[in-house]
Amino acid sequence: MPGLSTAQHASILESTGAVNGWEGSIRSGKTIASLIRWAEFVTAAPQGHLAILGWTLTTIQRNVLDPLANLHPSIVRHTRGQNIAWIMGREVQLVGFSDKRSEAVIRGLTLAGAYVDEATLMPEQTFVQLLGRLSIDGSKLFFTTNPDSQSHWLRRRYLARLRDLPDWRVFHFTMADNPSLSPAYVEAKRREFTGLWYRRFILGEWVSAEGAIYDAWDPDTHVIPWEDLPPMRRLLGVGLDYGTTNPTSAILIGLADDGTLYLIDEWRHDPAVAQQRLTDAQLSTRLREWLDQPHLPYPSDLRPEWLFIDPAAASLKVQLHQDGERRVTDADNGVKYGIRTTASLLALGALHVTDRCEGFIDEAPSYAWDPKATEKGEDKPLKVADHSLDAARYAITTTETYWRPWVDDWKTRQETSP
Template structure:
């Protein structure tokens, strides 16, 4: 049914499949390095030879990620040939059938998910993106693998070197019944050079070292260590094809709006900034006052090369925690309102990639943003806990920029590789 020799697998993939006989088997390393395919094949082979007692489980951040990262690849005939027809799943269902065996699908988005494991006995478990799961869930899952010969198969991209999976398991492999394989991008023989170049362009700084080099490295220092005022700040703006806006809302803290434009030169521009800091002005504003001031600003702002005033963003991405303010804007008729994508780590990565590729520039009038970006730093206390988080201070315009840039990433991400080729050498090593 499954001929491994007929599949385009690397030597490292084949070796890991054959040796995945420990109680805990972990594939870790860079994105698109072939670790997921190898781990899924090892898991399916284990399912084929599993005994009748004990449940078989696939765990992930959510049911949707399990479907996307595990079941859909297994059902791809181009990848797995005849095996694919033996992977049966109805989207949204909490079970699947693999080689005739029922497999239970369990999402683990937070610590409460641990309760879904209590009382069960398992013989096989597959974990997708293990570093994204709560430690308590992982510990409980291992406790439930109590059938003789039970095994766990897991994949993950690297995280902080202080992450619990690194310190509690990978670093203690010699003490535990654990085998691990580290994969780099070069370990996947099926990737084209152009795809590798495009993928590398999307990751810079911390994320490049983790996702491309496959290193477990710590977040330290400046978040946007590629920031160069001489290269990133402009005095003039080209004509704009499109506008978006990001709003970070505060009551005692500053409220900031960044108008983001896509220029005719295929670059993103923080064109303008509206900002009110109640601490600095000693005057707080109501939601209605904020709404009126922002709408008036958008109505009266004028691009330097245009005769008429006004900018109409296609979308206005608002801090998702500002529910009452969003309601006020909606009642006042501001068009294109949307909840910002507030995934902080991914949002920072989008901004960093655009800056490093020379695809994101800031107009000199954005004084608040220009004051925040150079000092926007990783929180050493969070780093000590094995987490990546910026210091929550002086970040209001930076957050507004992140909302607009990350929420529109699907519109401009294809420009990154082209930008890095044009700006190689301009921004130093982080843009290569």
């Protein structure tokens, strides 16, 4: 097949097992190879239900359906948001496994074939259920994934035991296996990730989380005086981590004219330090007073556009609405994704912090992975002194749709400048 690397071509020809997997680094070409093989399979699949499974319908659209359509528009027929697609003329069920009800959906199907996007994100019981539903003669499962912990159930129960699983075919990919990548792009991605994420996403290793989470954090590089804040394009919003006995922290994120991000200002109430616990009404009053204050060291009409709150803080959200605050919405609380995004921005130099964000500056150096969770194959931070870090993560992740094009453009300019 022209345009494919040797590894991609081989994986398409050799993925003849009952279970076929593509794993390895990001942008390594594994997804395109797996999708070509999936489309080939669908044309000749036995009669029965077919399914594509991913974290959400949105990620299935982005990671599976859109790339299939890019291969050729006639491959896919789908209305965005619907849980049915037509691929090569066959009806395919779309199932998001972030929903706990997904296992029940799978339990009701007898499958002739299935494709799983990012298998490490799938709950183990859902994967086991899926294997049990592929009961039609000639049925096959195809999956892709980036590496995760050495103790992750997918590696421990299956990938580390391939000698005992003769019906499994698994192919390892690195960026060198993707012929469409330029050397400059590969080098840019190598700079973007550090520590754990570098080993998993660039080297394609299955490694456990350990040590500092924000290992690229350097106060001398990332912290600037508030008075030196550059011109801002937008004050995108405030991330708020809510506490009753623990601190409540709010951090404002801004998009600078040059396309980089700044944590501009912080409001924080720590009951242990203040010797006073605040009610929701008191928190709402003080927070709204802070929101209405000037946050830039120069005259500006810009104001925080949104207030992103921990989804669990239902009582405070109700109080803020009762007090007339209309900028409130739930924060994106995808912990691993938020941590990875923040770590990448710090490593790129696309995120800076003013000296007003004292809580973030104090917490960042000691933010570490939980060794007990690591033993269970999970990536979780220690839940100690992380309130400002969580607030910043909410602000960064929830506003990504707005800032991502600007940061990507800034990154391109950095890479191409002499």
